[in-house]
Amino acid sequence: MKILVLGGAGYIGSHMAKVLVNAGYQVVVLDNLSTGFKSQAKYGELVLADLHDSDALDRVFSQHQIAAVMHFAAASLVGESIVEPAKYYHNNLIASLNLLAAMRRHQVPHLVFSSTAAVYGEPAYTPIDEAHPKQPINPYGSSKWMVEQVLEDYASAYGVSSVRLRYFNAAGADPDGELGECHDPETHLIPIILQAASGRRASIKVFGQDYATPDGTCVRDYIHVMDLCQAHLRSLELLLAQSAPASHVFNLGIGHGFSVQQVIDAARSVVAADGCTITVEEAPRRAGDPAVLVADSQLAQQRLNWQPEYTDLATMIAHAWHWEKQYSQFNSSR
Numbered sequence: 001m002k003i004l005v006l007g008g009a010g011y012i013g014s015h016m017a018k019v020l021v022n023a024g025y026q027v028v029v030l031d032n033l034s035t036g037f038k039s040q041a042k043y044g045e046l047v048l049a050d051l052h053d054s055d056a057l058d059r060v061f062s063q064h065q066i067a068a069v070m071h072f073a074a075a076s077l078v079g080e081s082i083v084e085p086a087k088y089y090h091n092n093l094i095a096s097l098n099l100l101a102a103m104r105r106h107q108v109p110h111l112v113f114s115s116t117a118a119v120y121g122e123p124a125y126t127p128i129d130e131a132h133p134k135q136p137i138n139p140y141g142s143s144k145w146m147v148e149q150v151l152e153d154y155a156s157a158y159g160v161s162s163v164r165l166r167y168f169n170a171a172g173a174d175p176d177g178e179l180g181e182c183h184d185p186e187t188h189l190i191p192i193i194l195q196a197a198s199g200r201r202a203s204i205k206v207f208g209q210d211y212a213t214p215d216g217t218c219v220r221d222y223i224h225v226m227d228l229c230q231a232h233l234r235s236l237e238l239l240l241a242q243s244a245p246a247s248h249v250f251n252l253g254i255g256h257g258f259s260v261q262q263v264i265d266a267a268r269s270v271v272a273a274d275g276c277t278i279t280v281e282e283a284p285r286r287a288g289d290p291a292v293l294v295a296d297s298q299l300a301q302q303r304l305n306w307q308p309e310y311t312d313l314a315t316m317i318a319h320a321w322h323w324e325k326q327y328s329q330f331n332s333s334r
């Protein structure tokens with residue numbers, strides 16, 4: 001069975017392509033390399049194309065018998081979305097509408113969509129379940145929430161079934177050391193801490209020490225990228241097994257938060273084995289950061305029969321550190 005992985009040259013999509021191939025699926029990756037890298041598309045056939053390009057989508061759907069689509073392709077920098085909202089509504093909303101039109105033309109009925117905890121906005125309560133109000137506070141979160149609403153309507157009207165997965169903080173790397181996170185610029189906490197450890201940057205800035213949390217730093221729910229991929233696999237199986245069109249939604253996190261300080265402490269222990277240290281600087285709060293974001297993922301656990309495997313913070317960091325140590329061999333050509 002063939003699966004189309006959109007954004008499969010990026011961080012999460014590249015891991016997904018590997019998991020799919022190892023599970024016995026055939027994979028076609030479509031990516032425009034705007035933030036991804038050719039060297040990360042190690043699994044499946046790579047098609048270089050943009051999601052806005054309807055002719056390219058028609059060619060892929062005509063040449064390959066695609067059973068389902070996994071859609072990771074998006075712009076996903078919160079700060080950039082505030083100053084350049086047009087980029088986010090075009091790349092995340094309009095491109096998704098274009099994809100859905102192509103799926104309808106070619107009668108491809110199944111989609112797994114990468115959504116985000118950013119659809120919730122400032123939390124009204126924690127842990128956050130799927131019923132929590134959706135009040136995104138930036139165009140990135142708004143663009144993902146708009147696509148989610150489109151998907152609900154398309155399931156009932158056009159029979160395009162979907163699973164919308166609202167990830168909390170993706171972390172870690174392929175335990176085999178073959179793939180990892182390589183954003184440029186990097187904005188995520190764990191890779192930045194590890195770049196400070198390897199010497200690729202001088203220090204890590206802690207954004208805010210005066211939050212209403214036990215140690216004053218922000219708390220997030222970090223979920224290992226391989227656990228995210230396993231949940232996608234289960235979502236695909238759910239879609240393939242169901243008889244009537246539907247749009248499902250699940251939070252993906254481990255249900256437990258770690259503070260920025262706890263992440264730094266855990267990273268210090270991991271990198272100490274290699275004689276590395278991490279220089280930390282205090283910095284003001286980053287605009288738009290809620291104090292605590294923790295997922296209630298019980299629905300995913302029940303409906304997808306899924307359990308996160310790598311819930312130990314030190315293990316997540318160790319996998320990411322293994323990847324960081326190989327960075328000098330990373331081929332960043334596009």
Ligand SMILES: NC(=O)c1ccc[n+]([C@@H]2O[C@H](COP(=O)([O-])OP(=O)(O)OC[C@H]3O[C@@H](n4cnc5c(N)ncnc54)[C@H](O)[C@@H]3O)[C@@H](O)[C@H]2O)c1
Nearest residue numbers: 007009010011012032033034035036051073074076114170
């Ligand atoms: N990383 C996280 O913590 C996190 C959290 C919540 C949600 N998400 C979502 O998960 C998805 C994957 O995130 P990631 O961290 O792997 O991002 P990424 O930037 O590493 O990967 C996105 C990939 O999509 C490609 N792409 C973007 N726009 C495209 C277009 N118009 N046409 C074709 N290809 C295009 C990029 O080149 C890149 O390879 C995104 O949709 C993101 O919003 C990520």
Ligand SMILES: O=c1ccn([C@@H]2O[C@H](COP(=O)(O)OP(=O)(O)O[C@H]3O[C@H](CO)[C@@H](O)[C@H](O)[C@H]3O)[C@@H](O)[C@H]2O)c(=O)[nH]1
Nearest residue numbers: 116117118168169187188189192205206207218260286289
């Ligand atoms: O150099 C840094 C980078 C981050 N942080 C803090 O670390 C935490 C995590 O930040 P980051 O790794 O940037 O993730 P988030 O801002 O929590 O956002 C991620 O997780 C969200 C869902 O929770 C998704 O919507 C986003 O796409 C994804 O980037 C936050 O408190 C940041 O303030 C620092 O203190 N210093």
